[in-house]
Amino acid sequence: MDFTGKNVLITGASRGIGKATAMAFAKKGAKVGVNYKNNDEAAQMALQELPGEGHHLFKRDISQKEETKALIDDFIKVYGQLDVLVNNAGISIFHELDHVDFDHWTHAWEKTFETNLFAAAxxxxxxxxxxxxxxxGHIVNVSSRGxxxxEPTKPAYGASKAALNAMSQSLAKKLAPHHIYVGVVAPGFTETEMAQxxxxxxxxxxxxxxxxxxxxxxxxxxxHAILFLASEGAAYSSGxxxxVNGASYLR
Structure with missing residues (x-):
């Protein structure tokens, strides 16, 4: 897979899966836009570690709908065009139905969907x-085994990712005539800084x-799976x- 000359935007790219994805694209020759919400130190460190040149930071809170347009506008101003969009940013909030009050319950649903589904949409x-x-171009959305x-302790998380799957497949059908290909990667639990x-x-x-x-x-x-779905040879895998769960959940 060669991404030389491609411009890639990755949300939530200062840590974890997003950072690893940014590194992988950069190693294959892409110019990477690293989106992050507020951790300036982690974002700067991630940027400095990327091989190659032409990478940029884009600090935007994509849970706010006006920020999503601003992020794409910012990216186009820097690079001229967008070849690959990776919607990786996500949150999870514990809200066990039999342990939380109604305010906590509704807050968890609202905040989870703002980032995990509405921002990606x-x-x-x-x-x-x-x-x-x-x-x-190519769009790759990061879903979840959940x-x-x-997800009994985080039902909003599971529901938001299930909705992301359905949205992605709907868009794969709609956008194919426009040569825009949409895929999903659904990881199991991943060894990230947050997990540690x-x-x-x-x-x-x-x-x-x-x-x-x-x-x-x-x-x-x-x-690795994200790069495959973003590659030229994966167009017919749209949808x-x-x-990527180590056979921990088979369907």
């Missing part, structure tokens, strides 16, 4: 407008038992959802 809208002007198996910071030893042990590999996914493994 809005970026697909504005990104598609830009791609149509330049003759096409969209299929259920938040998982208890018992939680980690339970997660390791779920896969016959006895480990979690590495961010680079998820990035595909690739599971």
């Amino acid at each position: 809005n970026l697909c809208y504005w990104g598609t407008k830009a791609m149509m002007k330049s003759g096409g 969209s299929f198996r259920g 910071e938040t998982l208890t030893p018992a939680e980690r042990e339970n997660l390791l038992r779920e896969s016959p590999f006895k480990r979690m996914a590495r961010p680079e493994e998820v990035a 595909t959802i690739i599971d």
